[in-house]
Amino acid sequence: MKLAAALISNALANEYNDQCGGNITESNSIITFSNLGQEDNAWLSCQWFIEIPGATEFTVIPEYFDIEREEQSLEFLGCDYHYLAIRYLDRNNEFFCGKHEDFGNPPNPNNPGYSEDDQKNILWNARIVKSPGTIHYRRDGDFSSGRAEFALRIVAGIEAPDNFCFDTQHGSGRVVSRRSEDTFNASYQYFNNEICAYTLRADPGKIIKIRFYYFDLQDSSHCANDDDRLMINGKRYCGSYGTSSNAPDEFIVIKSSETVVRFETNGLGSPPGTANGFEFDWWSEDFTQEPVPFWSNMQIFFDRTKAQMESGDYVRPWRVPLFRRLFNRIKKTGIESYSQITGNCNYERQTPSYKIVDIKDFVEDRRCTNLMRMSEMGLDYIDSYVCMDGHPRPHRTLRRMKKWMKQIGDLGKRWCGMDIWEEGPSSLPSGLSCPAPEIQEGSGSRSSITEPEPSARIVGGQEVDRASSWPWIVDISDQMDSCGGSIISKNSSPQSDFILTSADCCFNFNFASFDPVITIGPKHLKFGFFEPSPGQFTVTQMNYPIIHPEFVPMSHGNDVCLIQVPNLSDATPDECDDCWAPVCLPQEHVDVGRLCYVAGWGGASRDYATWRTELNDVGVHVFSNEECDKTDGVFKLKESEFCAGTPDFDMDGETDAGKSICYADEGGPLVCKEGDTAVQYGVVSWGGECGKADHPGVYAKLAGPITQWIFETMEAVNSGNYEFTPPW
Known part of the structure; x- marks a missing residue:
């Protein structure tokens, strides 16, 4: 049998055979599977979770592969019902079936039964997978044929035999x-x-x-x-x-x-x-980042930028002397003398990172970007190589270096019209709260609506501590799917509390006839399910979900839903030490240009392997609907929607890539900092394309009529004046 021969190929390998799934944590492991004798088992799903310590990616090398393809009435059905799924790089799942023994060489068109789809459907070469990742074998029902045998070697890093690319x-x-x-x-x-x-x-x-x-x-x-x-x-x-x-x-x-x-x-x-x-x-x-050549390059960059500003295109020519003063002040601090590209630094307030500075090219046709490029290079250089050890006034001088270099970038932002975009930390600051988020029955109070104060698949984000930064975020899952949500009330016992999520999530959950489970206080995610953590608890919906009456399934607009849950204060376990808190809702929509934040456990696809094991958040800027409609990824938005993403900082005509919502983030909150208060302005709805350029994420707009509907509905439910009906 070919499978047995494949297993003999390396006696030192760790074999994971006779298992329908499992965890793989060591390199040079072999996954083997055979259903011989069980071909009549019409439904089967096996998943191997691979996470090798220290490896950011791993290679899947097929040593033998044979998954019988489906055919019905002589029509080839592809790998829809009987397949092996592998998630690799930043693509969606790839589905494989068919038979192949000659690893590294594509299917031969002269072979009996050859199909034009064989190169796509047969696993005949290696695959690179980001870690952690999954390999999933599935057989779905009566359409699928029976035979399945394969042997897959799992190797940390990128490796393959010489005959492969x-x-x-x-x-x-x-x-x-x-x-x-x-x-x-x-x-x-x-x-x-x-x-x-x-x-x-x-x-x-x-x-x-x-x-x-x-x-x-x-x-x-x-x-x-x-x-x-x-x-x-x-x-x-x-x-x-x-x-x-x-x-x-x-x-x-x-x-x-x-x-x-x-x-x-x-x-x-x-x-x-x-x-x-x-x-x-x-x-x-x-390597040419030594202080003297770097600042010689910066001097040339300065001279060319100054000439551009004096050419007549710059709308503020009186700012040229300021630009000259700022640059000369930085040079006079002796920045070259207090730079080092290696070694220790005894100045305790800043340790050089020694990260290579990205040397920007001077741009002739997009003139306003050169000031921003010069500022970015200078600030990166200060963080990478400047050590103030031995300077008579180290802290004051370092602070001024950064201030003056930032001011150069501010000149460019104003020239480019980018000064509308708010700056702020990469993550939502911790410690924000929502005071008195309780519905006063019969009083009509809207105490959890906050008046905004004047402004001072998460992709591209970073891990955050849920309890201190996002205590209102929850996971909503059933047997088929997962969404985000937010706690928007903290009512007195015995009144119900409420979770806010997207209407699309509620419709899909209940259409599948599964009661979703709402997990409060989750920290770690693995295999798509939360690992138990202290203080974490779950609740279920008390009744049908309440979908906005103007939401239309398979469409957009008014994409919000309320889920009634038992009083959360009563349901909170003793070991929950402030493990949750509600978020406020707005009176007015957030201003264009504001920096807000979105969080979730979502990943780059529906594959559990790409979902985050820790909560991640990312900062996104709020766009006008007119700006959204100009992008490739968003068609005309409705009044009840808005979009947010990364502005076109590189001036290439597209909103920038790298920061966005992704799969399983739907229903989660978009939150802005208003003083010491966290205000949720949006609900993740659609779009984003997991960080793709010119594809901002789209959110349900909570301010105005939708917020009014939310509070009127919650009040009606808790006063017994709401009639629940199925949402479909």
Whole structure:
């Protein structure tokens, strides 16, 4: 049997056979599975959770693969009902079925029963998976055929046999990848539905420089997940030289001693000769961030920027002397003398990070960005290399360096019209509260509505402490799905309390006939379920969910829902030490440009492996609906909606990527800081595309009529004047 032969390939490997799922924590482990003798078992779901300590990614290497494909009336059904699912990189799940034994080589068109979909559906090459990740085998019902056998080796990092498109090069090298065999001396001939990874390691103390000689891939507007693309240092490239702005520059400098160049192809591909691949050389270059060359470059950058400001395009030419004074003041502090690129620093208030500063290019056509670029480089340099040890006035001087450099950036923001975007911390500050969030029965009080004070799949965010920063956030889950929600009341016993979430979540939960479980005080998430933690408790809805009467399923607008729960103060366990608190609701909508925050356990797909194990939050700016309608990812918003994301700080005509909502974040709260009060202005509704450029997230707008409906409904429920009806 082929499976047995695969297991003998490495006697030292850790075998995970005869199990329907499990945890894998060691490299060089082998997952084996066989359902021989149980082919008639029509329903089966097995999931392996892989998290190898110290590994940010791992490689899945198939040693044997055979999952019988479905056919019905001679029609090929693909891998819809009987499949192996692997989540890798930043794509959605890939589904595999079919049979293959010749690892590293694509299915042969001359094989009996060959299908044009085989290159896409058969697991014939390695896969890179971000850690933690999952491998999921599933057989769904009577449509699926029975046989399933496979052996998968799990290796920490990026590894594969020599005949695959994985390579590690040291010091210098060349990478050539072509679609057609007859193109000259390709290092690797690529096919559809592939991932290649080329690790480039510079000589010690040096950085990496790449020069392209040839580039020709399928073109698309964003080089998106479902297109062929090359990824270098977090940027995507596609298209062809001379015809596409998405093609790379001839020279690319990687300001690091190591990088991984990734090449991905989709399952559709293009005919040979229409997208032929790429070719580049790379080599090690000297590290040029020593103080003297860095500030020589900054002087040149200053001179060119000053000339731009004096050219007549700058609307505030009287600011040029201020720009000159700010830069000269920074130079006169002796910043070069108090810089070091290695070693210890005894100045206790700032320790250099020694993080390589990203040297920005001077831009001729987007002039206002140069002031911001210069400021960003200077501030990064101060954090990376400045040590004030031995300075007579270290704290005062360091503070002034940063202040003056920031003021240079502020000049650029005003020139670009970006001074409307509020600045603030990356996470929602801790310790915010909502005073007196109780409905006074019969009084009509709206004490939890807060008047805003004047302003002073989470993707791209960071872990936060739920209890101190987001004590109102809850998870709402059933057997099929998960959403976020927020606690918006703290009523006296025996009155009910209420959870606010999206109408779409409530509709989906109850349409599936599963009662969702609301987890309050959750901390850790694994396999899509919360691990028990001190003070955590769960409640269930007391009645039908209350969906906004103007919400239309499968549409947008008025996407809010109330869930009645038992009095939370009564339900709170003794070990809960302030483990929850409510959030306030607004009277008026938040101003455009404000920096607000959204949080959740969501991930990059519906696959549990991509969900966060800890609560994450991220800061997003509130856009006007007119700005939202100009983006690719948002069509015309309704009055009951607004969007938020990252402004177009790089001035490329698209809202910036990297920070957004994602799967399983739906229903969660968007919160802004109003003094010492946390105010929820929105409910996660749709959009965002998990951080994709020009795809801001869309939120239900709580201020105004929706907030009024929320409080009138809660009051009616607790006074016994509300009639519950099924929401569908």
